[in-house]
Amino acid sequence: MKYALRAENLKKQYKVSRSNIVKALCGVDISIKEGELVAIMGRSGSGKSTLLNLLGTLDKPSSGKVFIGDDEITALPKRKMPLIRNEKIGFIFQSFNLIPTLTAKENVMLPLKYAGISKRDSSKKAIESLKILDMGDRLNHIPSQLSGGQQQRVAIARALSGHPDII
Structure with missing residues (x-):
């Protein structure tokens, strides 16, 4: 059985003050198969x-392991995480996280640029x-010129354009 994403004994603690530690996650195990849809x-x-x-x-656990494939x-190392994110994971954030000075097309092209795809091919994929x-x-509208639903679609296009393994 092939898993797309797995976590073992995942824990996360936040130090609020010297004497106050918040336990956000306490030993989570999760296994998600390729092609499986999961709701948290x-x-x-x-x-x-x-x-x-x-x-x-986007964050490191206090302890435990995360596997992609x-x-x-x-x-x-921390410096490799952006590469993993860009190559393997497509994010659709609740607040969309579009760059306000970039057009819809440019927002979709951005992760493709970081993946090393040429400007011409990035543009073609973004338009598609x-x-x-x-x-x-x-295509040439900035986020403030788009409705909330349109911004959401740009964020979805951005997440899907690089054909990530995980969304």
Whole structure:
């Protein structure tokens, strides 16, 4: 059985003050198979965002292991994490995280640029992705010129354009 993403005994603690430590995650195990759709559910403050940040390499666990495919990523140096994120993971953030000075097309092109894809090919992929999401007439609009739903579609196009293993 091939797993896309796995975590073993994942723990995360935050030091709030010298004497106050918050335990955000306490020994989480999760295995997600390739092609499987998973929803992380729970009450506010239950650790959902913390778990997603750890699985997505946006934060380091206090202890435990995270694997993408067969590779343990928690053992990798911090400088390698952006490369793993860009190559393997497509993020769709709740707040979209679009760069306000870039057009819809440029926002979608950005991760492709960091993946080493040529400007010409990045532009082509960005246009294709945005057209699929019915945003072909908004390619050159900056986020403030787009509705919330349109911004969300740009964020989705950006996440999918590099064909990541994990979204």
